[in-house]
Amino acid sequence: MNIDPLAVALGxxxxxxxxxxxxxxxxxTASRLGDQTARRLGRVSLNPxxxxxxIGTVVLPLIAAVSNLPLIxxxxxxxxxxxxxxxPRRDFMLVAAAGPISNILQAIVAAVLLRALITGExxxxxxxxxxxxxxxINLLLAFFNLIPVPPLDxxxxxxxxxxxxxxxxxxxxxxxxxxxxxxxxxxxxxSAIVIPPTRLMMRILIP
Numbered sequence: 353m354n355i356d357p358l359a360v361a362l363g364x365x366x367x368x369x370x371x372x373x374x375x376x377x378x379x380x381t382a383s384r385l386g387d388q389t390a391r392r393l394g395r396v397s398l399n400p401x402x403x404x405x406x407i408g409t410v411v412l413p414l415i416a417a418v419s420n421l422p423l424i425x426x427x428x429x430x431x432x433x434x435x436x437x438x439x440p441r442r443d444f445m446l447v448a449a450a451g452p453i454s455n456i457l458q459a460i461v462a463a464v465l466l467r468a469l470i471t472g473e474x475x476x477x478x479x480x481x482x483x484x485x486x487x488x489i490n491l492l493l494a495f496f497n498l499i500p501v502p503p504l505d506x507x508x509x510x511x512x513x514x515x516x517x518x519x520x521x522x523x524x525x526x527x528x529x530x531x532x533x534x535x536x537x538x539x540x541x542x543s544a545i546v547i548p549p550t551r552l553m554m555r556i557l558i559p
Contacts, residue, residue: 360417363485367413368400370458370490371427374497375403377454378430378447385443387436395430403427422543423489424496429503441519445512448505455494462486463557487557491550499545501533502526 376398379390394402404410408426416423430447437443466483469476498506502525511519525532536542 355418360414362482363417363423363489364413366482366486366489367423367425367493368404368409370455370486370493371409371425372398372400372403373454373458374451374493375427375430377450378432381450382430382432382447385437385446387433387443387447389433389436390430393431422492422547424492424546426497426504441512441516445509448508448512451505452494452497455490455497459487459490459494459553459557462490466558484558488550488554491553492546495546495549496542499533499536499542501536502529504529504533 376396379395379397382389383391383396390396397403405426405428409428413423413425415421416425432444432447434440434444462483466480466487469480469483497504498509500506500510502508502511502523507522507525507529511523514522533542536545
C-alpha cells in the first residue's frame, strides 16, 4: 500500500476544518433561533477541539485516507433543546439543515477560488490541489449528512417534514441510527447514495 503522508495530512486537515464549520453552523443557527444550549457549552466556535469526535472525526477519516476511500466523517453532535424554539419542529429542522448547507457553501467558495486560480496567470499546484479537495470533501460531507437516517442531519430534516404521527414513529429509528449507518457504510450503500450527487455537483462547480 502506497501512502502519501502529505495527501493524508491535507485531506484530514480539510475534513477537520469542514466539520468544524459544519458543527459551528448548527450551534450558531440554534442560538439565533432561541436555544442557547450549544452557545453555553462553547460550541459556537471555530475551534476544532470542541467539536472532535474520536471515531467520526479521527479514526474513520484516517482509515479512509490511508485506504483511498471517500473521505467522510462526523463530529460531536451539537446539543439542541427544541423547547427553546418558537416553532420547535420547524426550527429543529432548520438547525439540522444548517450543517449540510454550510458544507455546500464551503464547496462553492472553494470552487470559485479554484476557478480563479486556474484562469489566473500564476497558480500553485498545492493550492489547486487543496481547493479541489475542499470542494470534493465538502460535497461528500453534505450529501453524507443528508442521508435520511437519524442522527444524521438528513434524518432530522425528514423528521421536520413528516406529519407529526409519522415523525414520532420515524424518531424511534434514532436508537438504532448508528447501527443502520455502519451497515450502510460497510455494505457500500452509503457510497452509492453519496457519490453520484457529489460527482454531479463537481461537474457543475468545476466544469
